[in-house]
Structure formats: C-alpha cells, structure tokens
C-alpha cells in the first residue's frame with residue numbers, strides 16, 4: 001500500500017443530518033483504490049481562487065471530478081435557469097472552475113465523470129442543455145426506475161470516435177454504457193475533442209486536445225463496477241497508469 005499515487009477527489013456540498021457537509025459517494029473512492037490509487041477528498045469553497053488551486057493541487061498526482069445530482073450554475077455558460085434545473089452547488093462550481101485550469105497547467109492526469117464531464121465543457125467555454133429530454137430528436141438520458149443495479153445498468157450504445165484517446169484505451173468501436181443525467185453538452189468548448197457519442201448524437205466523451213497528460217471526460221459512470229465492464233476498466237487502467245507516470 002506504500003507510494004500509491006494520490007488522487008484529489010472533488011467533494012459536493014450537501015446537508016447531512018441537518019449540517020452542511022462536504023461529501024463524495026463511496027463508489028468513486030473504491031474504484032480509485034481498486035486501481036492502485038489513494039483517493040483524498042477535498043472540500044469545496046465558493047471563494048476558491050486560482051493561486052490556492054495551484055498550491056493545493058501541487059500535492060497530488062491526479063484529479064477526479066465526480067458525478068453529482070447538482071448542476072453547473074447556468075450563468076457560468078451564459079444561460080438562464082430552466083424550470084427543470086432545480087439543484088445547484090455554487091461551492092463545487094467554484095472549486096471545479098479553479099481546479100480544472102490548475103490541473104491542466106500542471107500536466108496532472110484528469111478524469112471527469114458526469115457532472116465533472118459537464119464542468120470540463122463549461123471550463124472550456126462550452127454550453128449545456130439543461131434538460132436533454134426536451135430537445136427534439138434526443139433520447140431521455142435520465143436513469144430508469146429501480147434500485148442501483150437497475151439504474152446503473154448499461155442502457156444505450158456508445159459509438160467511439162476512431163483515432164482518439166478513448167479508442168486508444170479500448171479496441172472496440174463501441175460499447176453499451178449506463179446513463180444517469182438530465183443535462184448534456186450543447187456547444188462543445190474550444191480546445192476539446194469529441195471521443196464518443198450516443199445514438200441520438202449527444203456527446204458522451206471528450207478529451208482536452210492539447211493536454212500533456214491523460215485528460216478525459218465521460219458522461220456515463222465508469223466507476224460503477226469498473227472491473228466487470230471492459231470499457232470502464234480500460235478508462236480506470238488508463239487513468240491509473242497516467243497517475244503513476246505523473247509522480
């Protein structure tokens with residue numbers, strides 16, 4: 001267990017038993033441990049600034065931005081709040097928007113999942129659909145009814161862009177992936193590349209074009225039982241190898 005790469009994991013602000021808390025659900029932390037990484041949960045504060053972000057992240061070998069039921073504040077991508085968009089977390093928004101450029105500047109490996117994927121797009125000047133299910137021609141990407149096994153079961157196809165970062169990690173042209181989100185990428189941020197799309201054309205995976213290390217975002221949840229899904233496994237293997245190399 002010695003000398004495992006240290007991965008900073010963004011927390012969310014939630015109320016726990018009547019008190020404000022900073023928390024991460026276990027599956028993200030367990031997935032990192034499974035792949036030989038040591039997760040460290042970092043609290044989020046609305047007054048995070050770029051200098052603090054640089055100093056804080058200098059202690060780590062990688063950064064994971066997790067999924068969350070909350071949404072990026074629409075004002076951050078120049079939109080008004082839609083009625084379907086009811087959950088926010090301004091502390092997490094501020095931390096993510098400061099940590100993303102700081103981590104890329106340092107060449108730290110970066111894995112962004114679901115909300116994290118949407119944050120990566122917004123950090124690069126992209127915009128989001130606030131309710132994908134209301135967009136003409138788009139599928140409903142929200143989770144099905146049921147228990148966690150049913151909600152995180154693969155529900156739609158993913159088509160992987162040939163020649164990209166994801167294609168380099170996983171040899172097949174596609175896979176079935178889970179889907180637990182209401183929001184999604186509308187306009188792609190400048191400097192990002194599409195790595196995979198859903199059958200309705202919704203962008204499902206992106207990478208940072210000029211990143212000096214692994215920098216991938218995915219709309220689905222590879223942290224859910226990663227060792228039993230070859231694509232999810234390949235993503236964590238790739239991220240873990242990059243974290244080892246960045247020490």
Ligand SMILES: N[C@@H](CCC(=O)NCCCC(=O)O)C(=O)O
Nearest residue numbers: 067068069070114115181182183
């Ligand atoms: N709120 C956003 C992002 C969806 C998301 O990250 N869901 C995570 C669910 C809980 C988890 O598994 O961590 C949206 O609705 O698009």
